[in-house]
Amino acid sequence: MKIASILCLFGIIGNLSGYAQELKVVNYQDGDQKLQGLVSANAAKGKSGVLILPAWKGIDQEAKTAALALEKEGYISFIADIYGVGNTPESNQEAAALSSKYKVDYQLYQNRIKAGIAALKAQGADKIAVIGYCFGGTGALETARAGLPVLGVVCIHGGLAKAADRPHTAIHAKVLVEHPAADASVKKEHYDALVQELDEGKADWQIITYAHAKHTFTNPESADYNELMAKRAWNHTLLFLAELLK
Template sequence: MTTIDDVLQTVPEPAGADVRVDTVRYDHEGTVLEGVLAKDAAVTGPRPAVLVVHDWHGVNEHVRARVTMLARLGYVAFGADVYGADVRPGDDTAGQVAGAFYGDLPLMRARVRAGLDRLLEDPDVDRSRVVVMGYCFGGSAALELARTGAELVGAVSFHGRLLVHDPSDAGDVRAKLLVLTGGSDPVVPDSQIAEWQDEMRAAPAVDWQVVTYAGAMHAFAVPDADSPDHGAQYQARADRRSWRALEVFLAEVFDEELAAH
């Protein structure tokens, strides 16, 4: 069985690197939030950055692993906290907690924005080269931040719900979008993907792509997901391929922005 540590080791720390992973407390309108910041202390100067948004369990070891992997690739990475520092729900309450934010999208967007603002405060971040990404709940949240017109070069959703808006605000998206979804995900069925794609097509300036992984259920990139009866299960193949797709996407959007400057 694949563990979070197994996934972490797929991106080894480069020779000479000094990757530091620290817990960071910050605030959003009086609510204390607790995220995770990772970067290579052996590197000096601004570099591209990635904001990572958690799944419905909140900031946990999976988030810590992903920001560490991104830091090993040379990026500054920050795992944002949407829920609040003391809110880390288990399986029995995670749906209810996440549902409260799905029911209040302005608050969801504001909390992700607070994480972005905290990331942008870091002196090692190149503010012109920032991407937001997330898993499940976090994938939806990443796309919601992009809809606010935030100055991002990219937004990536791993098996996130694809929310359609009426009236549409797709025209406000400035980031390039990458949607990575499971071909057997009952939470994100083909009908939902089609509706989202139709909304994006109506905003022709938006650069978007959808990649579907055969046989992959919901949460295919979360190593401890194992509820096939509920349509959620880790799949190593889809996890490996989606991470590679992320790496290619990051290289593309960051290099394009670098060339533009």
């Protein structure tokens, strides 16, 4: 699906040349690793911010479209760079290997998210929430698990599994999980374990399950795309963010 159709999903109207100028590059770092995120062009101090964690191939069109849509809602939106400059995967195989590394080394993933939060704060955001797609949805949950300074997280068709030997901790951020009912990548035991983890962590949580939806149901460029359920999921995201940030 082309960019115009993707923009249409989020209600973004305008010419595509203007679209390309809506996001600005922000250089930041995690230790020695150079990172390069994107921030909404009209960022202003004193606004609430949303950190976007992209899917397994890094900063992609779905993340950019979400950033523009969130800017329209009045938020500073910042797309985090998890892998770092020079490490963008070129194929699904490379993306699977690289994302798996961060899922196993979850503390590295949490640190990269922490760096993104700091970069968003440097843009003037006062209150922050996190949303993530797929691999980024896993990152949203890791944000909550790490107790990072955000008000809430949205996991959008993310992986729900956590290593069995990791202890449960208190979860202070509010949690919204947007789960496609036909997601073959999520096992029932992972779903059940997440519910137990959130309950034991005394989290304010909710899981919304979308009927007839496969894994990447929100992405118009995916064969799994489900337009109706994607629109519902986006509206649920906006409602959740408004409760947290407005």
